[in-house]
Amino acid sequence: MKSPLSPEEIDALARKRAGAKLGWYIHASVYVVVNLFxxxxxxxxxxxxxxxxxxxxxxxxxxxxxxxxxxxLGTGGGLRERMVQKERERLQRQQNRP
Known part of the structure; x- marks a missing residue:
């Protein structure tokens, strides 16, 4: 079971995702302008x-x-999140071994 995120973690994740989306919009804008030129x-x-x-x-x-x-791949329920969760669980299992 996934533990709930703290407000700070939610804020950091939201900022990261918003930054990634803004980066794509900037990339798309530059693409259009340069290719029109x-x-x-x-x-x-x-x-x-x-x-x-x-x-x-x-x-x-x-x-x-x-x-x-x-x-x-960067969305909350996407492939990346599932892979991160699996790695987190694997690391926790290794850490809990005697």
């Missing part, structure tokens, strides 16, 4: 060759993986 540059400065799609797709994959780590 690159797209404009490719269209108006270098002709119509669509080379700007490569950084868009590569960085987009990174943005998606960042989002998965924040919103899927």
């Amino acid at each position: 690159i797209f404009g540059l490719s269209q108006y400065a270098f002709g119509t060759r669509p080379w700007s799609v490569y950084p868009l797709l590569g960085w987009g994959l990174g943005l998606v993986l960042h989002g998965v780590s924040v919103f899927v």
Whole structure:
């Protein structure tokens, strides 16, 4: 059974999760601004060759993986929390051995 979190632990966890989400939103904003600039540059400065799609797709994959780590794996009932709980229990069992 999982012990309840203290108010300080709840506050620290909430700040950490909010910071992770804010980091993703900043990442997404920079992605949009930079890729709009690159797209404009490719269209108006270098002709119509669509080379700007490569950084868009590569960085987009990174943005998606960042989002998965924040919103899927970083949530309270997610995989990460279950793994942390299992490790905590394993360490407690080892500590209680004579």
